[in-house]
Amino acid sequence: MTDPNTEKVGAPLRAWLGLPVLVLPAFLVAMDMPVLHLGMPNVERALHPSPTAAMWVIDIYGFSLAALLVTMGNVGDRIGRRRIMMIGAGVFGAASTLAAFAPNVGMLIAARTLLGIGGAMLLPTSLALISDLFPRGGRARSAAVGIWTAFFASGGAAGSVIGGALLHEFWWGSVFLINLPVVLIVMALAPFVLTESRRTALGPIDVLSVGLFAGAVLPLVYAIKHTAVDGLDRYSTGTALAGLAASVWFVHRQRRLATPLLDLSLLRRPSFTMALAAASIGALSWAGMTYLTCIYRQTVLGCDVLDAALLGMPMAAAVFLSSVVGVRIGSRWGVTRTILLALGAAAAGNLLLVATGVHAGLPWYVAGSTTAGLGYGVLFNFASDAAVSAVPTSETGAAAGISETSLELGGGLGVCLIGSLTATIFRSSGHFAGTLEETIAGARGDPATIESARNAFVTGMHIATVASVGAVVITAAAIWVMTVRARRKNHNEVGDPE
Numbered sequence: 001m002t003d004p005n006t007e008k009v010g011a012p013l014r015a016w017l018g019l020p021v022l023v024l025p026a027f028l029v030a031m032d033m034p035v036l037h038l039g040m041p042n043v044e045r046a047l048h049p050s051p052t053a054a055m056w057v058i059d060i061y062g063f064s065l066a067a068l069l070v071t072m073g074n075v076g077d078r079i080g081r082r083r084i085m086m087i088g089a090g091v092f093g094a095a096s097t098l099a100a101f102a103p104n105v106g107m108l109i110a111a112r113t114l115l116g117i118g119g120a121m122l123l124p125t126s127l128a129l130i131s132d133l134f135p136r137g138g139r140a141r142s143a144a145v146g147i148w149t150a151f152f153a154s155g156g157a158a159g160s161v162i163g164g165a166l167l168h169e170f171w172w173g174s175v176f177l178i179n180l181p182v183v184l185i186v187m188a189l190a191p192f193v194l195t196e197s198r199r200t201a202l203g204p205i206d207v208l209s210v211g212l213f214a215g216a217v218l219p220l221v222y223a224i225k226h227t228a229v230d231g232l233d234r235y236s237t238g239t240a241l242a243g244l245a246a247s248v249w250f251v252h253r254q255r256r257l258a259t260p261l262l263d264l265s266l267l268r269r270p271s272f273t274m275a276l277a278a279a280s281i282g283a284l285s286w287a288g289m290t291y292l293t294c295i296y297r298q299t300v301l302g303c304d305v306l307d308a309a310l311l312g313m314p315m316a317a318a319v320f321l322s323s324v325v326g327v328r329i330g331s332r333w334g335v336t337r338t339i340l341l342a343l344g345a346a347a348a349g350n351l352l353l354v355a356t357g358v359h360a361g362l363p364w365y366v367a368g369s370t371t372a373g374l375g376y377g378v379l380f381n382f383a384s385d386a387a388v389s390a391v392p393t394s395e396t397g398a399a400a401g402i403s404e405t406s407l408e409l410g411g412g413l414g415v416c417l418i419g420s421l422t423a424t425i426f427r428s429s430g431h432f433a434g435t436l437e438e439t440i441a442g443a444r445g446d447p448a449t450i451e452s453a454r455n456a457f458v459t460g461m462h463i464a465t466v467a468s469v470g471a472v473v474i475t476a477a478a479i480w481v482m483t484v485r486a487r488r489k490n491h492n493e494v495g496d497p498e
Helices: 013-031 040-047 051-079 081-100 105-133 139-169 179-193 207-230 234-256 264-268 270-300 305-310 313-333 335-355 362-389 393-430 436-442 447-495
Strands: none
Touching: 013 081, 013 105, 013 139, 013 179, 040 051, 040 105, 051 081, 051 105, 051 207, 051 393, 081 105, 081 179, 105 139, 105 393, 139 305, 139 313, 139 362, 207 234, 207 393, 234 264, 264 270, 270 305, 270 335, 270 362, 270 393, 270 436, 270 447, 313 335, 313 362, 335 362, 335 447, 393 447, 436 447
């Protein structure tokens, strides 16, 4: 509940002038996650990556980003949030240039890794700086967080749209060069409209915890991806066990440290935990849907890259608008009802995609993606607001890192799990050896083979979408049960004295 005495607290003009500089990095980092979904065919034609290398071109950005978000949020809290944000902008700009002109796939993967490192500096610090600019507990801060989240969420939704529009006119590297003007604007304006912010009393960062966190996240994600593609084997089992061991060690160490890298006590706050869980599953569902529908629009329906991009605009607009009003909905409806409403919209939108077909389905795609976008925007906004509202100002960078890590991991796993499930069903139902694109290219114009391949992909997409909806529904049910139990417990405790 917002304190009525602080609810109407405004913000100085300097804060509103600084907000555009803070939302641009959020849009930029989110946009680079799906920007290559429509562009991978162009990359494959130019650089000829192996299937494994192509997988890493897509995934390494999100994985390196997720592995460092908590760390960079902590670093910003200690040595200066504005300083880390500006360093991150420089790294992001340099990596974008390297990626745009990469002569081979190895260089492109390295550049995407650097983009993830730069993004990890930009994202939590830009959100944390909002807590310094806007008074705590006031409507101005809620509005600012809503605007920041709207740009972050719509950046993810608009990434494929922007990428498709650029690819229609230019070569594949142009999707990275678009980052440079935004980076230059941030670096030029930040020193004038943002004040430095740090909390030196927090103490030094535990370097071992940094290594353990990365050693937990990356092996576990890779093991899941390897298992989804190639099945469970010794390699994936060993990698998963290594990641689990690092996770246990990391958690044990955080409980013993006076100034932990990750404050696990935050997870005891029900509203924070529920928002995080819901947003993670929402990100998984959103990323899987975005990835599959990019293939569907281009390769199944035969849209060119520009038309495929334009068809993604209704969803991007829905995510943006619902993000802006997400916190307001939450304050009016309460945490649980808002999360359940958002998860319900996401599930309903995905279910509409099951009505799509090989020769028709654009109306169903637009209706489904737009409906789901309304739910995703509220979820992502709620997670961000819970992060900066649940902790003292001195720890907002770390809390923002936790929130964004959950979103990035959810998104990475969505492409991995939902995409891999679709590919498995595609190969088994049609006895095809490669991807849909490879099968159509190898069919040499044979209409029967092409029709069969497209039908097999749509079948796989439908089944994977239903599985995604199942995950969303299970999450919603778990949150509802937790809330009912908590209410009964509180009711019994109140009634004890009697």
